[in-house]
Amino acid sequence: MCSVVGIYGNENASKLAYYALFAMQHRGQEAAGISSSDGEHIKTVKDRGLVTQIFKEDHFKILKGNMAIGHTRYSTAGDDSILDAQPVFARYGLGEISIVHNGNLVNAKEIRDELIKIGAIFQTNMDTENLIHLIAKNYEKKRLKDRIIDAVKKIKGAFSLVILSRSKMFVIRDPFGFRPLSLGKLKSGGYIVASETCAFELVGAEFVRDVKPGEMIIFENDEIKSEMIFEPTPKQCIFEYIYFARPDSNVFGKNVYSVRKQMGRELARELPVEADMVVPVPDSGVAAALGYAQESGIPFEMAIMRNHYVGRTFIEPTQEIRDLKVKMKLSPIKHKIEGKRLVVIDDSIVRGTTSKRIVRMLKEAGAKEVHMRIASPATIGPCYYGVDTPTKEELIASRLSTEEIAKYIEADSLAYLSIDSIVKAIKDKKDNYCFACFDDNYPIL
Amino acid sequence: MCSVVGIYGNENASKLAYYALFAMQHRGQEAAGISSSDGEHIKTVKDRGLVTQIFKEDHFKILKGNMAIGHTRYSTAGDDSILDAQPVFARYGLGEISIVHNGNLVNAKEIRDELIKIGAIFQTNMDTENLIHLIAKNYEKKRLKDRIIDAVKKIKGAFSLVILSRSKMFVIRDPFGFRPLSLGKLKSGGYIVASETCAFELVGAEFVRDVKPGEMIIFENDEIKSEMIFEPTPKQCIFEYIYFARPDSNVFGKNVYSVRKQMGRELARELPVEADMVVPVPDSGVAAALGYAQESGIPFEMAIMRNHYVGRTFIEPTQEIRDLKVKMKLSPIKHKIEGKRLVVIDDSIVRGTTSKRIVRMLKEAGAKEVHMRIASPATIGPCYYGVDTPTKEELIASRLSTEEIAKYIEADSLAYLSIDSIVKAIKDKKDNYCFACFDDNYPIL
Amino acid sequence: MCSVVGIYGNENASKLAYYALFAMQHRGQEAAGISSSDGEHIKTVKDRGLVTQIFKEDHFKILKGNMAIGHTRYSTAGDDSILDAQPVFARYGLGEISIVHNGNLVNAKEIRDELIKIGAIFQTNMDTENLIHLIAKNYEKKRLKDRIIDAVKKIKGAFSLVILSRSKMFVIRDPFGFRPLSLGKLKSGGYIVASETCAFELVGAEFVRDVKPGEMIIFENDEIKSEMIFEPTPKQCIFEYIYFARPDSNVFGKNVYSVRKQMGRELARELPVEADMVVPVPDSGVAAALGYAQESGIPFEMAIMRNHYVGRTFIEPTQEIRDLKVKMKLSPIKHKIEGKRLVVIDDSIVRGTTSKRIVRMLKEAGAKEVHMRIASPATIGPCYYGVDTPTKEELIASRLSTEEIAKYIEADSLAYLSIDSIVKAIKDKKDNYCFACFDDNYPIL
Amino acid sequence: MCSVVGIYGNENASKLAYYALFAMQHRGQEAAGISSSDGEHIKTVKDRGLVTQIFKEDHFKILKGNMAIGHTRYSTAGDDSILDAQPVFARYGLGEISIVHNGNLVNAKEIRDELIKIGAIFQTNMDTENLIHLIAKNYEKKRLKDRIIDAVKKIKGAFSLVILSRSKMFVIRDPFGFRPLSLGKLKSGGYIVASETCAFELVGAEFVRDVKPGEMIIFENDEIKSEMIFEPTPKQCIFEYIYFARPDSNVFGKNVYSVRKQMGRELARELPVEADMVVPVPDSGVAAALGYAQESGIPFEMAIMRNHYVGRTFIEPTQEIRDLKVKMKLSPIKHKIEGKRLVVIDDSIVRGTTSKRIVRMLKEAGAKEVHMRIASPATIGPCYYGVDTPTKEELIASRLSTEEIAKYIEADSLAYLSIDSIVKAIKDKKDNYCFACFDDNYPIL
Ligand SMILES: Nc1ncnc2c1ncn2[C@@H]1O[C@H](COP(=O)(O)OP(=O)(O)O)[C@@H](O)[C@H]1O
Ligand SMILES: Nc1ncnc2c1ncn2[C@@H]1O[C@H](COP(=O)(O)OP(=O)(O)O)[C@@H](O)[C@H]1O
Ligand SMILES: Nc1ncnc2c1ncn2[C@@H]1O[C@H](COP(=O)(O)OP(=O)(O)O)[C@@H](O)[C@H]1O
């Protein structure tokens, strides 16, 4: 996934970017970075690790200036990437530039190949590098703004971008608006744009509005200008609601927690089951489970706990300790579960292995019946727009029927929420959203 | 607080102790340690830090043998203690010994002074050292068991102890049974004793029974013997239910989550309020809030989120970022809260500063009214039995009336659960429990 | 400074590169990295820190293949560079490429500006990036070899290069041969090229010959081919003999230790002084001091020690601890020094502050006279060919006469070795060497 | 080995202790610690690691007061010890006490057993604990001084002790004076005692005199009093001269470097050999080699280099890299060595494996002949007085004759310095020194 942030017009720009990234850490734990400009030079600090691990007080003496952009990076497969981190900075024809990107380009390889053909070099695996090249190559155009527009017109896919020059900041959201991006006003002066509004709370910002699909916002001379540079054709990622965004964020104009709860209600209506209690898989299943419980009248119980100390252990378990990874993260409240029929709510099933382990754990804890209710449709395809789903083959629902999956995960029953019910829950036109990983209907390829 | 564990009769004793300590990490994050015996020697590894940070695979080559004991240590004030960690190991007249202790002795100073008078030295601030001295000094007695009994008869206060010799393991709970201690049977062979039953789940153990107040259990020659060495006068710590223990543990014979939920129900009965939603302060307030909601019929909402990445940042906040520490841990779901009247449920109020910040945060998020309902009585005194409460002066309820506290924390109303209601919730004799920090009725001083 | 290494035709290529870099750690302690190719892909691991800190056993599972190149990086001023490390890897028109570079280009800015004008982007401050661009842009040429030749013909300055493609390795030394570069044969199979021959010892290689100024060596299909791509005009860096190279290395055809000793002899002849003992400033002054002592007949004494635990301390010294940094590194043997007249030999004087502190330390230790003899001429200008000397203004000899410097550093006398004497010591034509930082006669600008 | 330091009467006591320990780091790299007293309480910070790694600026806020003691600990075998570090602190009958100890007690076990019999407990493996017990048990005596005297009269062996109470500091050296201990006066006020005088230089202290064998010095009320508490029977460790102490230290009244050089001279007289150059094994062989060269007239050459970056690597070497450990530390200057007959000087031979590797390395580098000359007699027995020599069986000279060892290490000849020559070199009565590990004549057992 990843998250991006941009701060304009605040003397503590890089510190505010830091706190915003901390708030968006759930969107990427592998690497993080910040670039800032003091009007003369852009400086960058980035590294692997969590936001709180990377930055030290001293870094903020380097990261001077009243403009800053930042990024948290989601871990993706491939050793190639161990050095990749954003922002990507470069010196080029118009001076200095630094870019952060949340999303994924579907024509990255084509662009890369074409650029390579005319002599470009690529030092990373990040799409962001394509963009800088496109901007840099366009040397006939003398204004950065024009170059950016030309560049983003060449790329296809999902992009929520923040671009920093020495004196300006540009914010662009692709015409589909796959990834969220919101604009806020800082109480201490200046503006913030961020992938999720949860970043606004910590830094003291008021939500202004979402950046529109297809919009470019330019921050320059203490002013803010907007321009529609694409015809908007919204296909906002439904999976942001289902899983990715933080419940306290407002995404695509709606609050994530409320949408999830509503999806839980629809789940109860569409897929009722007789049971003694509704139990969420925390934390992703909590809001939907609350909705399910309220709608069905079946009592809600936090009968599975999420460990506060989730984290890596390098101690090899003994033979006897089965399903260690899940058990170190989730613990059933046996006393509540024993002899009970449970409706267990989770956000989605990917490979099925975790669900299988959860069901097994609940059965071992004495559950009489375990009915899995998933607050999303069966995931049948990968995402090409910035979510790191596994390949089609690894997705259990691409190979097995719901019944077969139920059997595989050893649940007494299993049901997925339909796309229609999701549409009801979001109270918006279906067309405005991407459901591709669920319905194979990819907006752009 | 702290936690203790003992494993007997399993070839992976130290690894099982490790996983048990991981499960009990919430009882102490400052330091941890394990001692094991292979019949000939006792080895110890201990350090400051979290369980997963301290131990490396190599340590388990040192920690050989089929008996092990372990400890996690709660951070207490005073720089003196920066080197303190348990187990405390010693060579003495009968060979080698290692001890872990959860609790606090009220006559530690007297014993220490007396021992010092006759020439003892104390290298740490830990009560455990007293005990080893008492055992060691008693050189007329030739059996360790007799020495242990003599020793524990001299100490007063709260003690859940596990004592390891080269070939035996002793488990003792004080006659008041202040701290929990349970016995389990390992599926892979042997026994486990642990402060909380949540440790059993991870290592694959069946709950057998609680160690009784006043009981000593001896593990020797692959056998297990019990002896009542004190007349039991149970005064089990009510605060284990209120805050300390993990919801999935069964403590003093009852499940913590269920007790908390029941306390929430009583809270609703005793202290009703008109409101739009019941909101827990996560995680400590969740179970009680669920009970409150079910009893009152007011909808339950997880409208405050607990950040997954709670942890230390060393970046100094800018002037504008108020209440940073609370905001980095807790985030309000503004959209849910705006214009609403909230009943906010937390487990307890200590100094009042956190509650004040939470109320302020909720008001800033748009809450119309904030009614604090606390699932415990007002904390008016310190604990002398192993819980690290601040001094009487620092406890806000020792200085201010409930009304004054309400004003201080800027809540529209504030109410505490009565002791009577708690007694109802636990469905047991009041007399079996310590309520001293709430009613000033200290069982032993 | 920096060092480079290339390994060709050995199944342990990356490990051998690792050990070679360890041997050349003195040429750069800021960062290090290795790229290897298994014929299909080039992988890179690089980071800030010492060679032994950066690499873990696991990295060598990534760094597969029987070709590898490596680099250690010298710390240079400027925060800009905190992320810079070599090798620089890129994907480009002919596939994948990775380059390491020891030296400095004098026309880097011009090339950069020109490349930028036609749309190139620069993500680092390293000259290496220029090169990759030049190679990549040259898309009309279909052979990498031709592209490399075209590229290196455009750059001016000092370059000892090792270039890795997926299936070949290219080694180039600039026509001046500023920086050393030698070829060796690995006893376990294959070849090594390295900045200094000290790397050969550790990995088990036989010295074959120096790479010639202006030469390109191509490793391909298990063969090794040589081609003179420049007319050689040798201007080998005299400072490698004076200070930089390790005494056990053979550089420009001569052993460094022996040359240094010979310079010491010349120093004694040219600048005799009456004294009781010859004392080197360790380690850089040791070999010259030995020569001085042998020639002058004045006894040699290691009367200043170099601390084994040199390293950073972050504890602020008390007011009383003067000249802490020098004293933590060097300690006088008071007993030897008291009342004695010393000839102190060091390799060079840059800013003068260290020399001042050393003289003061020796006087405090009781030295009667301190005569500084420097085994090089006065450093009057910066180096543009890869040695990180300070600016002209900071060089004390650019501002002050020898007499004034003597006074500044509080020495009883001070004298520098003349260029002529150096030429005598190296027993070679003066013309073959660069003396620019001493005589302002820059071979190329 | 270990080192101790004590600072009295200086407001920066703990910082000065820190720098003194840094200077004595060569006497122990495993662990280090400092205790300080502000008159009311003693605080201690200690940990495993190097002095510069353990201490952070913040620690010196804890380590307040104008008295401090410190220790560096040598690594000894046995996992038992992984938690051991000094100072050892304790609360006891007279208040608080902290002790550091350099040396080894020969009756530690007896004392321990006796103490244990009367009920003492031992939490570490350190002799220091014995001492605190002896002091604490002696509760009839009311003055600490008397207790200390009684205690040290019970212990036998080597002890250079610094004892800190809340208001006094005691310094004691055993009657044999096995380990060095010197008194200095701080220029910034107050006193220092330290194992080696090299510590004085860094902290700005004047050497006053050695603490005498059998002497106790008491620092109290800003005064300093001395008392002979033992009849002195000096048996000072000859190995301090041979290997352990730093060349710039004055030990037992003589400068280490000068003594070593003199031993080198004797070596040349006693064991001449025809050769082309004298080469030290750095750093331990340097001073003796200088003496050997001056006496014999054979030129001295630093033809083996000691790597600056000695340190641990965790990368497994390839099969081809033989003798890696020695080669990562020492490098031959091939060019100097080829075809030459070398006299190689080292301080001592313990197991013989390192010498074997060095000879092999020199032969591989082309040496025609390698004649080992050892500046000490053959080591035939272990040390019981604080030097960590291996067991008798592991000592090669306890099993093989000099000729056999020569063969084993593949040297062309091998010879050891005789005890008589050492006595000549130190220009003192043989009787004042311990030679036990060389002549089996143990002063006390
Ligand atoms: N994994 C868990 N899930 C839910 N609750 C937990 C978990 N571990 C401990 N607890 C409970 O959480 C509470 C402490 O968490 P919390 O309220 O978030 O922190 P704080 O200690 O700052 O109040 C305790 O009541 C404890 O019983
Ligand atoms: N602080 C938080 N509190 C509650 N939910 C959160 C928080 N941060 C992120 N989330 C949500 O938690 C979910 C991920 O957490 P969880 O289910 O525990 O882990 P996993 O990613 O392993 O499924 C996402 O749905 C995300 O929206
Ligand atoms: N800074 C120093 N410079 C020179 N010699 C030193 C220094 N510090 C300690 N020594 C001496 O170095 C010797 C130990 O170094 P060395 O021989 O290199 O290592 P090893 O302990 O492996 O033999 C000892 O004789 C000691 O007296």
Ligand SMILES: Nc1ncnc2c1ncn2[C@@H]1O[C@H](COP(=O)(O)OP(=O)(O)O)[C@@H](O)[C@H]1O
């Ligand atoms: N292992 C070594 N032994 C001796 N000299 C070395 C070694 N490694 C590098 N050198 C030489 O040491 C010198 C640098 O060491 P030194 O003078 O101690 O440090 P500085 O760089 O602070 O002057 C250089 O001249 C280099 O050739």
Ligand code: SF4
């Ligand atoms: S494919 Fe799925 S995850 Fe990707 S953007 Fe569309 S809905 Fe979101």
Ligand code: SF4
């Ligand atoms: S005083 Fe309070 S915290 Fe302590 S044991 Fe009693 S009830 Fe528990």
Ligand code: SF4
């Ligand atoms: S200027 Fe000096 S340092 Fe640079 S290459 Fe020439 S001689 Fe060497």
Ligand code: SF4
């Ligand atoms: S036995 Fe050897 S090392 Fe030990 S004190 Fe005597 S001379 Fe020193």
Ligand SMILES: [Mg+2]
């Ligand atoms: Mg989840």
Ligand SMILES: [Mg+2]
């Ligand atoms: Mg809480």
Ligand SMILES: [Mg+2]
């Ligand atoms: Mg030097």
Ligand SMILES: [Mg+2]
């Ligand atoms: Mg040595």
